[in-house]
Amino acid sequence: MDDERRLHSRHNAEVQLEVFDVHSGQRLGRVVDLSADGFMLFSDTPLAADELVECRLVSEQAIDGVYEVTLGADCLWSRPGADGQHCWAGFHIIDLAEDQAVSLEVLLKHL
Structure with a gap:
């Protein structure tokens, strides 16, 4: 994705954010960078x-009382990692409740 197409600046995650599937509980991975979208x-x-x-x-x-943000996301692209075991994937946030959007803003301020 070209930087020109990004609406919001990306922040490298200083805070460790792990991503889990809501339904299966499976760990999907670790956030490398995060933006509002x-x-x-x-x-x-x-x-x-x-x-x-x-x-x-x-x-x-906890970051200002926020431990987690629940959201829906669409995987835009996926690339295998150098070791062939892991992968990198880019997600676009498509479903975010208002209270979760507030929590996401809190996280973004601390990244």
Whole structure:
């Protein structure tokens, strides 16, 4: 994705954010960077482009009282990692409740 197409600046995650599937509880990976409209994930398992996920972004420590954000995201692209085991994937946030959007803003301020 070209930087010109990005609406919001990306922040490298200083805070460790793990991503879990809401329904299965499976760990999908770790957030590498995050913006108000998307995130890049480093995953232990291959993810498919066009896959829709309902997930929780979970912080290991509370940030202004926020531990997690629940959202729906669409996988825009996925690339295998150098080791062939992991993958990198880019997600666009497509479903975010108002209270979760507030929590996401809190996280973004601390990245």
